[in-house]
Amino acid sequence: MPMSQNRTTPLRVDAFPEDFLWGSATSSYQIEGAWNLDGKGESNWDKFCRTPGRIAEGHTGDVACDHYHRWRDDLDLMRDLGMKAYRFSISWPRVLPQGTGSVNAKGLDFYERLVDGCLERGIEPCPTLFHWDLPQALEEKGGWRERDTGKAMGRLAEVMAVRLGDRVRKWMTINEGPCITENGYRTGVFAPGLTESEQVVRQCRHTVLLAHGHASRALRDVMGRDKVEVGFVHNPWPQIPAMPTVEDVEKARANYCRLAAWWLDPLYFGAYPEAEWESLGKDVPVVLPGEMELIGDRPDFLGLNLYFGERVSVLEEKAWRREDAMKTDFGWVVEPDIMYYIPKFTHERWNPGKLYITENGCAWEAGGLDDQLRVSYYREHLHALAQACAEGVPVRGYFAWSLLDNFEWAQGYTRRFGLVHVDFDSQVRTPKASANWYARTARENRIWDAGQGIALA
Secondary structure, three states: OOHHHHOOOOOOOOEOOOOOEEEEEOOHHHHOOOOOOOOOOOEHHHHHHOOOOOOHHHOOOOOOOOHHHHHHHHHHHHHHOOOOEEEOEOOHHHHOOOOOOOOOHHHHHHHHHHHHHHHHOOOEEOOEEEOOOOEHHHHOOOHHHOHHHHHHHHHHHHHHHHHHOOOOOEEEEEEOHHHHHHHHHHOOOOOOOOOOOHHHHHHHHHHHHHHHHHHHHHHHHHHOHHHOEEEEEEOOOOEEEOOOOHHHHHHHHHHHHHHHHHHHHHHHHOOOOHHHHHHHHHHOOOOOOOHHHHHOOOOOEEEEEOOOOEEEOOOOOOOEOOOOOOEOOOOOEOOOOHHHHHHHHHHHHHOOOOEEEEEOOOOOOOOOOOOHHHHHHHHHHHHHHHHHHHOOOOEEEEEEEOOEOOOOHHHOOOOOOOOEEEOOOOOOEEEOHHHHHHHHHHHHOEOOOOOOOOOOO
């Protein structure tokens, strides 16, 4: 069945609010390369990629997209594609090779050039302080198991704010806490590749939230609360109703809020969810006096990274993934309604004030440069998002993942998310059909040619 026929919200809305921010997103380890140049320290991902069997085909991020040297061309691409914002991340070991202490001037200079290059091209720089590449020096001291890592991130935030605070207003602290803790310390499929106990994993979650708190305080202390917007980026587990009935919607909302509460309740309510805390018994994290107050200093906005979803019905005990849904090369089911329901549920439960879709995209080789499946994916998801905006959900912008095909973590270079194709041998960039479609949508602030394109079944 065509994807549009399975929707539970209207497809008619195609315009976005005035001043809606259109951009694309990347992360440092996935695109920069230059892993050991100009004083950069080793990261946990540098080490992880050198462990046999960890990464598909033995790939590494040593070169990646060589963005460290080709950033000017990449910013020119963004400008030519009409993007008004660039969400990138700071390589912590490029700025602070040991995680704290002495600053690497050449690393800091790189991000200053990048920010100035964005501004010269009319692109708003929106840096994320941490997108998974932890200095290996900190990992060897315990990484996210130790609360000192959270304090060290406050130092990183201070260094970046002092250098760039006069030019950058929107800052994001942490990207996807669950991927850091669950994939890195529970299942071990991401760096540092550990399989820890439940209590240690919960302690890691707490440290990640502490790092957000320390970074937020540093940014606000350096820049002033009225001159900075600090955001937290979360990848929730989307639950959407099987049918648009009151009962299914309420069950989906309850499921979603329960699954997201451990990460979002501390930010907005200053406490962990009581029922989940009590269910853990001895596995609760150690929380010191004053830490929840630090974490609970509300972010100015919340970023949501949304890719796939599960259906929920009062007729079924458990959530499920539709067998008839289109699946990406990752096997992720395509459910555009996540872009309607998840911002809506989040707004209703936590009232974060401002929301951004900080990542949304798909890994597909199909079509090559003429990637019509990706065009349809973006079109359908943006229709759902436009509907949420039309109903008053305060979504202020959208960042497509990703600008470039890049190093896709444990999958190496075997999965492609980019609007722009990258030949990893020659480093030649070629915009795909999706890039040109997205560029026109961004320029017009309206979903372009909404009735066209192939159906996703």
